[in-house]
Amino acid sequence: MLKIDHLTIRFGGLAAVNDVSTIIEEGKINAIIGPNGAGKTTFFNLISCVYKPTSGTITLDGRDVTSLRTDQVARLGVARTFQTTSLFNGATVLDNLIVGHRLRTRSGLLDVLCNSSRLREEERICREKARDALDFVSLSHIANRLAGDITQEERKRVAFALALATDPKLLLLDEPAGGLNPEETLGLAELIRKMVSHGLTVCLIEHKMNMIMSLADKILVLNYGEKIAEGTPAEIRANPAVIDAYLGSDHAGI
Structure with a gap:
C-alpha cells in the first residue's frame, strides 16, 4: 500500500x-519500534507529509505523494493519531468527531451564509459518520459528554474514532497505548485488530513490547534514524542487532 524508498531527512548536519x-x-498491522530518539516520530511525520524529505520517495497505491501537503494525503486515505490526544475539551465528544469528515465536504463560505441544501446534507453526513465512528470504538454512550470530562483511555479511543471519521484506508498510530494500564492496553489492541478485520491497514509506533509482539504482522526497527532490522515478531525477537540496540536479552524470549 505504502512504499518508502531511501527516505532521508536532515536537520542541519543531523540525519534524523x-x-x-x-x-x-x-491489510496488515505494521509496527515501528526503536529506542527513544531513533527517528520513529520523524519517520511518521515524513510518511504523513508533515515533513518533506531531503531525499527519497513515498508512493501510495502507485502514486508518488512525496511532495503533497498533509491535507492532500489525508484525502487520499491516510489518517494519523498523535502521542498526545488533543481535543476541543469544551465541546462534546460527538462535535469533536464531526470535524473529522470535513475534509470530505465541499461547502464553502457562501453555503454557510445562505444555509444551502448542500451544507445541510454534508452536515448530516458528518454527524452520521461521527456516530458510526463512535459506535465502532464502543463509545456511543459518551457522545454528548464534554471531551474534557472523559478518561485517558476514552480519549485514546476518541482519537481512533476521529481518524476513522475521515474515511481512511491507512491508519498511522503514534504510541496509541501510551499512559494506559495493562487491561486498557489489551482493549486497545483488540480495537486495532477489529479495524484491520474491517479492511483497514495499520502502522503503529509503540514501546510496549508485549503488545507489539502479539499484535504486529511485521516490525520495522529503527536506531539512530536507520533501519537495523525488519521482519516478523519471531524474527525481530531473535535478531542480535535488535536485542543489543533495543530489546535487551531479557526480551529475547517474549
Whole structure:
C-alpha cells in the first residue's frame, strides 16, 4: 500500500532518518519500534507529509505523494493519531468527531451564509459518520459528554474514532497505548485488530513490547534514524542487532 524508498531527512548536519526503505503492507498491522530518539516520530511525520524529505520517495497505491501537503494525503486515505490526544475539551465528544469528515465536504463560505441544501446534507453526513465512528470504538454512550470530562483511555479511543471519521484506508498510530494500564492496553489492541478485520491497514509506533509482539504482522526497527532490522515478531525477537540496540536479552524470549 505504502512504499518508502531511501527516505532521508536532515536537520542541519543531523540525519534524523537516513536512507530508510520499507513497505507498509495492505491489510496488515505494521509496527515501528526503536529506542527513544531513533527517528520513529520523524519517520511518521515524513510518511504523513508533515515533513518533506531531503531525499527519497513515498508512493501510495502507485502514486508518488512525496511532495503533497498533509491535507492532500489525508484525502487520499491516510489518517494519523498523535502521542498526545488533543481535543476541543469544551465541546462534546460527538462535535469533536464531526470535524473529522470535513475534509470530505465541499461547502464553502457562501453555503454557510445562505444555509444551502448542500451544507445541510454534508452536515448530516458528518454527524452520521461521527456516530458510526463512535459506535465502532464502543463509545456511543459518551457522545454528548464534554471531551474534557472523559478518561485517558476514552480519549485514546476518541482519537481512533476521529481518524476513522475521515474515511481512511491507512491508519498511522503514534504510541496509541501510551499512559494506559495493562487491561486498557489489551482493549486497545483488540480495537486495532477489529479495524484491520474491517479492511483497514495499520502502522503503529509503540514501546510496549508485549503488545507489539502479539499484535504486529511485521516490525520495522529503527536506531539512530536507520533501519537495523525488519521482519516478523519471531524474527525481530531473535535478531542480535535488535536485542543489543533495543530489546535487551531479557526480551529475547517474549
